[in-house]
Amino acid sequence: MNEKLVQVFSPGSVAVIGASNSFDKLGYHVMKSLTGNYHGKVFPINPKSDRVWGLASYPSLEAVPGDVHLAVIAVPARMVPDTLHACGRKGVRGVVLITAGFREIEDDGGRVLEEEIKEIAGQYGLPIIGPNTFGFVNLSSGVNASFTSEFSRIERGGVALISQSGGICHLCGFLAIEQRIAMSKLMSLGNRCNVDFPEVLTHLVEKDSSTRVIALYIEGLDDPRRLLDVAKSLRGRKPIIAYKAGKSEKGDSASRFHTGSLAGNHAIWKGALRQAGILEVTGTEELLDTAKAIDSCSLPGGTGMAVLSGQAGPGMIASDALEPAGLKLSRFSEATQRRINDLLPPIAIRTNPVDMGPAWYDPKNIIAILKAVIDDEHTDGVIFLAMYASANLNLAEGMVEYMKAADSFQKPVIACFTAPPGIWDEPIEALDRKKGVAILPTPERAVQAMANLWKVSSLSKGRGVKTWDR
Amino acid sequence: MGSLMLGVDALAFLEKEGFPVLRSFLATSEDDAAGKAAEIGFPVTLKLSSPDVIHKTEADGIRASLRDESEVRQGFRQIVGSFATDQPEKRLEGVMVQEQGGGVEVIVGMATDEQFGPVLMFGLGGIFVEAMKDVSFRLIPMEASDAKDMMEELKGRQVLENPRSGSVDLPAVQNLLVGISEFITHHPEIREMDLNPVFVSSHGARICDARIMVL
Numbered sequence: 195m196n197e198k199l200v201q202v203f204s205p206g207s208v209a210v211i212g213a214s215n216s217f218d219k220l221g222y223h224v225m226k227s228l229t230g231n232y233h234g235k236v237f238p239i240n241p242k243s244d245r246v247w248g249l250a251s252y253p254s255l256e257a258v259p260g261d262v263h264l265a266v267i268a269v270p271a272r273m274v275p276d277t278l279h280a281c282g283r284k285g286v287r288g289v290v291l292i293t294a295g296f297r298e299i300e301d302d303g304g305r306v307l308e309e310e311i312k313e314i315a316g317q318y319g320l321p322i323i324g325p326n327t328f329g330f331v332n333l334s335s336g337v338n339a340s341f342t343s344e345f346s347r348i349e350r351g352g353v354a355l356i357s358q359s360g361g362i363c364h365l366c367g368f369l370a371i372e373q374r375i376a377m378s379k380l381m382s383l384g385n386r387c388n389v390d391f392p393e394v395l396t397h398l399v400e401k402d403s404s405t406r407v408i409a410l411y412i413e414g415l416d417d418p419r420r421l422l423d424v425a426k427s428l429r430g431r432k433p434i435i436a437y438k439a440g441k442s443e444k445g446d447s448a449s450r451f452h453t454g455s456l457a458g459n460h461a462i463w464k465g466a467l468r469q470a471g472i473l474e475v476t477g478t479e480e481l482l483d484t485a486k487a488i489d490s491c492s493l494p495g496g497t498g499m500a501v502l503s504g505q506a507g508p509g510m511i512a513s514d515a516l517e518p519a520g521l522k523l524s525r526f527s528e529a530t531q532r533r534i535n536d537l538l539p540p541i542a543i544r545t546n547p548v549d550m551g552p553a554w555y556d557p558k559n560i561i562a563i564l565k566a567v568i569d570d571e572h573t574d575g576v577i578f579l580a581m582y583a584s585a586n587l588n589l590a591e592g593m594v595e596y597m598k599a600a601d602s603f604q605k606p607v608i609a610c611f612t613a614p615p616g617i618w619d620e621p622i623e624a625l626d627r628k629k630g631v632a633i634l635p636t637p638e639r640a641v642q643a644m645a646n647l648w649k650v651s652s653l654s655k656g657r658g659v660k661t662w663d664r
Numbered sequence: 665m666g667s668l669m670l671g672v673d674a675l676a677f678l679e680k681e682g683f684p685v686l687r688s689f690l691a692t693s694e695d696d697a698a699g700k701a702a703e704i705g706f707p708v709t710l711k712l713s714s715p716d717v718i719h720k721t722e723a724d725g726i727r728a729s730l731r732d733e734s735e736v737r738q739g740f741r742q743i744v745g746s747f748a749t750d751q752p753e754k755r756l757e758g759v760m761v762q763e764q765g766g767g768v769e770v771i772v773g774m775a776t777d778e779q780f781g782p783v784l785m786f787g788l789g790g791i792f793v794e795a796m797k798d799v800s801f802r803l804i805p806m807e808a809s810d811a812k813d814m815m816e817e818l819k820g821r822q823v824l825e826n827p828r829s830g831s832v833d834l835p836a837v838q839n840l841l842v843g844i845s846e847f848i849t850h851h852p853e854i855r856e857m858d859l860n861p862v863f864v865s866s867h868g869a870r871i872c873d874a875r876i877m878v879l
Contacts, residue, residue: 415779417779418779418780419780419781419803422803443797445775449775449856450668450875451773451775451856451857451858451875451877452771452773452793452858452860453771453773453774453775453785453856453857453858454773454775454856456773456785456787456793456797456799457775457777457783457785457801459777459779461799461801462777462780462783462801462803464801465783465800465801465802465803465814466780466783466801466802466803468813468817469802469803469806469810469813656809
C-alpha cells in the first residue's frame with residue numbers, strides 16, 4: 195500500500211474516467227484542475243467524445259497507451275464496479291473515487307455497493323481514496339486531482355491537511371490562500387474505502403519529505419484505536435495536530451457507574467489523542483494558525499517568552515494571554531537588558547514586554563532588539579507586534595532589507611503586522627514564513643499558536659502536560 | 665448484563681489482586697461489629713451494606729470517626745434501626761466496619777466504550793467529579809507517564825498539591841492507575857469499575873469503596 199501511495203500522490207500519468215466538456219459534470223472540473231499546472235500525462239476517458247479539454251480522449255481505460263498511475267473516477271455510482279475492474283486490469287496504482295452514493299446515503303443499496311467496491315479493491319490490491327471525496331491536491335508535486343482547480347493557488351509548503359470532510363478542505367484551503375499558509379497536501383478521505391487516516395499518516399511520515407506538520411480533521415471513526423496506535427508508533431517523527439468534531443459530552447446515561455456516565459465520546463477522544471502524542475485543537479483558526487507556526491518556526495525549548503511591541507496596548511494583551519496559555523514572560527539577563535537599553539532611549543518600558551515605540555523609525559534597531567532577546571538564554575520564543583501608523587511606513591520594508599542578511603532564528607518568532615490593505619502587503623509577504631518567523635492576525639492568536647508550539651514540542655518528547663487547559 | 669460486585673466483596677476482591685484497600689469487614693450483629701472494630705483499631709467507619717442501596721449517605725447509612733466500642737455499638741443500632749424503619753422492603757446484608765480513611769478523595773474508574781474498548785478515568789472525588797466533571801481519560805493499556813499526565817491535566821489538580829493539606833502521595837496514585845490498567849488488560853471480563861472514593865494521604869492511596877461489573 196505504502197509503495198503504491200507514493201505513485202498515487204505523485205503520479206506520472208493520470209486518467210480521468212468520466213472526463214467531460216460540460217460544466218455540469220464533475221469530470222469537467224477535474225479536467226480543469228489537471229490541465230492547470232500538472233506536468234505528467236493526462237488521459238481523458240469518455241466514450242462519447244474525441245477531445246476533452248483540448249486533449250485526445252479515449253473510449254476506455256484499455257485503449258490508453260502505456261502506464262496509468264492514477265485514475266480519477268467521476269462516473270455514476272452504478273458504473274463504479276466495472277470501472278474499478280478496468281482499473282485493476284490496467285494495473286492502475288490507485289484511484290481517486292469522487293463518485294458519491296455509497297454508504298453515506300440513507301438507501302441501503304449504497305452500503306451494499308460500497309461493500310462490493312471494497313471487495314474489488316482487495317482483489318487487485320487497489321488503493322481507493324474515497325468514495326465521496328473532492329479528491330486530493332499535492333502541492334509539492336503539482337498535482338491537483340480534485341474537482342476544485344483553485345486549490346492549485348495555495349502556496350507550496352509543509353502543511354498536510356487530511357480531512358474526513360471535503361467541506362472542511364474547502365474552508366481551510368481558501369483560508370490558507372488568504373492567510374499565506376503553505377501546504378504540501380490537501381485531501382478529503384471521503385468514505386475511507388481502504389485508504390484511511392492510518393495509511394495516509396504512515397505515508398506522510400515515512401515517504402513524504404515535503405510535509406512538516408500533519409493536520410487532521412476527524413468526525414468519527416469505527417476503529418479509532420487503529421489511528422491512535424499508528425500515531426503513537428510515529429510519535430516524535432512529525433508533529434500531528436487534530437481537530438475533532440462531534441463534541442458530545444454525554445456518557446452512558448444508563449450506567450450505574452460514575453465512570454460509565456462520565457465516559458462521553460469526546461472526553462475519551464481528548465485523552466486518547468494526547469496519549470497518542472497528537473495535539474488536539476478546538477477550532478479552524480487554531481488548526482490553521484498552529485499548522486502555519488509549526489511549518490514556519492523552530493519549536494520552543496521552554497515557556498519563557500519575550501514580547502516586543504511597537505505600541506504598548508498590543509504588547510499588554512499579548513502578555514495577558516501568555517499565562518492562561520501556559521507560557522510566561524521571560525526575565526532578560528543583565529547583558530540583554532543593557533543591550534536593549536543601548537538601543538532604546540529611556541522614554542518607554544524597556545523590560546519585558548518591551549515597548550519599542552521609540553525605535554519605530556529605525557528598523558535596524560528593531561532587528562537588533564529582536565536578535566538580542568533571541569540570544570538571551572531565558573527566551574524560548576518571541577511575540578513580535580507591529581501596527582502600522584503613517585509615520586512608520588518604512589518599518590516593514592526596512593525589516594525586510596535587514597532580514598535578508600540575517601540567519602534563520604533558532605527560536606520561534608510569531609508576529610502580527612497590521613496595516614491597511616495595500617500598504618505593507620509586499621513586505622509582510624516577504625517576512626512571513628521566512629527565517630523562522632510566522633505572521634498571524636492578532637496578538638491572542640499569536641500567543642495561542644506559540645503555546646501550541648510548546649505543547650507540540652512537549653508531546654513529541656513524551657513530556658508532561660502541566661499547565662494545559664487552564 | 666453481568667454480575668455486580670459491591671462493598672466488602674469488591675474490596676476483598678481488589679485486595680486479593682494486590683490493590684491497597686482500607687481494611688473492611690462485614691458485621692451482622694452489634695457484637696460482631698464491636699469485635700471487628702477492635703481488630704481493625706479505632707477510629708472506624710460503619711457503612712450500611714445492602715444490594716438495594718446505591719447512595720449510602722442518603723439512606724443515612726454511614727457513621728464515621730467512631731472512636732470506641734460504645735460509639736460503634738450505638739452506630740450499628742442507628743444504621744440498622746433507620747434502615748428497618750425507612751426501607752422495610754430492601755435487603756440488609758449487614759454493616760461494614762471499615763478502617764477510617766484520610767486524605768484527599770479521588771475517583772479511579774474504568775468503562776468499556778463501544779468504539780474505544782476499555783478506558784481508564786481519574787478525577788478528584790466529591791463535588792469535583794459530581795458537579796464539575798473534572799476527570800481525565802486514557803485508553804487501556806497505558807504507561808506510567810500517561811498516569812502522570814492524567815493527574816496533571818485535571819483543572820483542580822492543585823488540590824493534590826495543596827501545601828496546606830500537605831502534598832499527597834502522587835506516586836501512589838500513579839501506581840494505582842497503572843496497576844488498574846494492567847489488571848484490566850489481563851481481565852477483559854471486567855466491564856466497568858468505580859473505585860470511589862480512594863483516599864490519598866501523604867503516604868499511600870487506599871481504596872475505600874468499589875463497584876465492579878463483571879461479565
